[in-house]
Amino acid sequence: MSYIKVSNLSKRFVRRGQSTEALSGINLDIDQGSFVSFIGPSGCGKSTLLRVIGGLMNAEEGDVTVGGRTPLEMQSDKQFGFVPQVPALFSWRTVLQNMNIPFEVNRKSKIDLAEQKGDPIELLQSVGLGDFMHAYPRELSGGMKQRVGIARAFGSGAPTLLMDEPFSALDEITRELLMHQLMKIWEQHKKTVIFVTHNIQEAIYLSDKVVIMSSRPGRVSYVIDIDLPRPRNEAIIETPEFYKYLVQLRELLRERWE
Numbered sequence: 532m533s534y535i536k537v538s539n540l541s542k543r544f545v546r547r548g549q550s551t552e553a554l555s556g557i558n559l560d561i562d563q564g565s566f567v568s569f570i571g572p573s574g575c576g577k578s579t580l581l582r583v584i585g586g587l588m589n590a591e592e593g594d595v596t597v598g599g600r601t602p603l604e605m606q607s608d609k610q611f612g613f614v615p616q617v618p619a620l621f622s623w624r625t626v627l628q629n630m631n632i633p634f635e636v637n638r639k640s641k642i643d644l645a646e647q648k649g650d651p652i653e654l655l656q657s658v659g660l661g662d663f664m665h666a667y668p669r670e671l672s673g674g675m676k677q678r679v680g681i682a683r684a685f686g687s688g689a690p691t692l693l694m695d696e697p698f699s700a701l702d703e704i705t706r707e708l709l710m711h712q713l714m715k716i717w718e719q720h721k722k723t724v725i726f727v728t729h730n731i732q733e734a735i736y737l738s739d740k741v742v743i744m745s746s747r748p749g750r751v752s753y754v755i756d757i758d759l760p761r762p763r764n765e766a767i768i769e770t771p772e773f774y775k776y777l778v779q780l781r782e783l784l785r786e787r788w789e
């Protein structure tokens with residue numbers, strides 16, 4: 532049975548009397564512990580869908596359940612970890628102290644998470660920040676800050692992570708490095724991840740499933756299973772199987788832009 536189930540979901544925004552159908556008739560089944568990427572033209576509703584699944588926004592029509600409960604219930608029980616484009620780090624706290632924020636928040640709200648929190652030091656080491664635990668955010672590059680955001684989400688005890696273009700503000704080389712580190716940390720922790728991206732290579736490399744969306748209205752056009760062996764590493768990008776997915780996704784996406 533799927534862990535995240537989206538049934539016939541539609542979402543409309545009305546702004547200055549003008550209505551936008553951001554999502555229309557979305558159906559999706561996402562397994563627990565899987566990595567699913569959403570890709571599609573700008574404005575096709577990727578972020579809106581992520582927000583509805585994460586209980587940050589309601590939809591007028593349809594239904595979403597996460598582990599059999601509503602997104603709002605799951606959200607108020609801190610069952611979601613969010614990784615935005617730019618992570619929110621407290622400037623007056625060290626990297627290690629920033630790692631503890633989710634627990635302090637949960638302790639205050641007296642929430643016991645089902646999952647154990649990860650060891651913050653180990654998590655920082657696995658994203659290559661072992662030597663920066665006692666540094667302050669101002670001493671970190673953009674890529675390093677994002678690595679703290681990712682490590683913190685994996686250590687947060689939340690079983691589902693929602694990532695909205697977490698690498699979009701980074702240069703190409705840093706982005707590739709973080710993609711590999713995200714893969715490694717995910718393979719250790721196997722949380723359910725919803726990942727919004729514009730990058731085809733990233734989507735294939737990381738995912739079990741890639742959801743291709745189209746715009747006006749935002750719909751799911753294709754769901755592609757990525758049957759590449761795990762654990763994956765850089766070498767897989769050079770294989771003919773990976774290249775086949777690259778060509779397939781590029782073609783399907785081009786259709787959506789035309």
Ligand SMILES: Nc1ncnc2c1ncn2[C@@H]1O[C@H](COP(=O)(O)OP(=O)(O)OP(=O)(O)O)[C@@H](O)[C@H]1O
Nearest residue numbers: 544545546551553572573574575576577578579580
């Ligand atoms: N709060 C809002 N009020 C009004 N319209 C909105 C709001 N949020 C999103 N929209 C509209 O809904 C549609 C989907 O937006 P959304 O941000 O979900 O797309 P996206 O696929 O994530 O885009 P991008 O790839 O550019 O980030 C767009 O037409 C957008 O203008």
